[in-house]
Amino acid sequence: MTTDLVPTPTAAPTRAFRLGIAGPVGTGKSSLIALLCRELSAELALGVVTNDIYTDEDARFLRSAGVLDPQRIRAVETGACPHTAIRDDVTANLLAVEDLEADFAPLDMVLVESGGDNLTATFSPALVDAQIFVLDVAGGGDVARKGGPGIGRADLLVVNKTDLGPYVGVDVEQMVADASAARDGRPVIGLSRTDRPSIEALTGWLRGVLAGFRSGGHVAVDPGPMAPHFHADEDHPGGGYVHAHDDAGSHTHG
Numbered sequence: 082m083t084t085d086l087v088p089t090p091t092a093a094p095t096r097a098f099r100l101g102i103a104g105p106v107g108t109g110k111s112s113l114i115a116l117l118c119r120e121l122s123a124e125l126a127l128g129v130v131t132n133d134i135y136t137d138e139d140a141r142f143l144r145s146a147g148v149l150d151p152q153r154i155r156a157v158e159t160g161a162c163p164h165t166a167i168r169d170d171v172t173a174n175l176l177a178v179e180d181l182e183a184d185f186a187p188l189d190m191v192l193v194e195s196g197g198d199n200l201t202a203t204f205s206p207a208l209v210d211a212q213i214f215v216l217d218v219a220g221g222g223d224v225a226r227k228g229g230p231g232i233g234r235a236d237l238l239v240v241n242k243t244d245l246g247p248y249v250g251v252d253v254e255q256m257v258a259d260a261s262a263a264r265d266g267r268p269v270i271g272l273s274r275t276d277r278p279s280i281e282a283l284t285g286w287l288r289g290v291l292a293g294f295r296s297g298g299h300v301a302v303d304p305g306p307m308a309p310h311f312h313a314d315e316d317h318p319g320g321g322y323v324h325a326h327d328d329a330g331s332h333t334h335g
């Protein structure tokens with residue numbers, strides 16, 4: 082008897098779900114990870130990998146927040162070009178994720194925080210299964226309209242610190258609507274750590290994506306390469322240079 086016509090069931094994944102969290106400096110990536118650890122560590126076995134340029138500051142912040150066993154929080158020091166370590170050469174991050182998975186098997190989820198970067202940073206789908214891009218209202222109501230691969234095509238866009246809207250003159254509802262329009266219907270959540278329903282929207286979204294991953298139905302989507310961006314460099318004429326990541330062989334990183 083032949084089994085050719087029998088559909089092959091999708092194999093259930095044997096490793097942890099890997100979730101990337103990217104966004105500009107100070108938008109609340111570490112705080113969002115601390116929040117997720119607080120909310121989910123009773124039901125899910127978690128690990129965290131942070132990326133900083135020269136320090137392990139984000140890892141130290143998370144360890145001191147007491148949200149997870151400090152051993153489950155690992156730091157990658159990326160050197161001069163933080164987006165490179167989550168996009169072009171993800172080796173150091175993959176090793177950190179795999180070490181965590183081996184040391185604390187079985188883990189349900191590893192959260193990978195990118196170094197605070199510019200608007201264009203995205204994770205490679207070779208490193209994460211899904212990614213959240215974080216903006217905050219204090220960065221200005223028009224940021225979401227500026228677009229870029231993370232804002233446009235990350236699996237989830239978080240508009241963070243909505244509690245600050247009245248203090249910085251930002252219409253939060255309008256900012257979330259602009260973000261939704263820029264994303265062709267992909268999900269957007271306005272979040273504040275002081276707003277319980279928004280926290281539940283975030284954990285609800287994550288549980289849904291995790292369930293899809295566990296059933297074998299989740300496909301990692303690449304938001305696309307980083308847009309061309311400016312690097313400050315005092316030694317360079319003009320104070321810096323513009324480069325892109327659409328062709329890894331077309332430029333070098335100092």
Ligand SMILES: Nc1nc2c(ncn2[C@@H]2O[C@H](COP(=O)(O)OP(=O)(O)OP(=O)(O)O)[C@@H](O)[C@H]2O)c(=O)[nH]1
Binds near residue numbers: 273
């Ligand atoms: N008002 C308010 N402040 C928040 C919220 N979430 C985070 N913050 C504050 O925003 C600041 C930056 O938060 P972080 O979590 O360090 O931001 P980050 O994106 O990890 O920063 P980098 O790693 O330096 O890029 C801190 O002072 C947080 O306390 C929020 O929901 N509301």
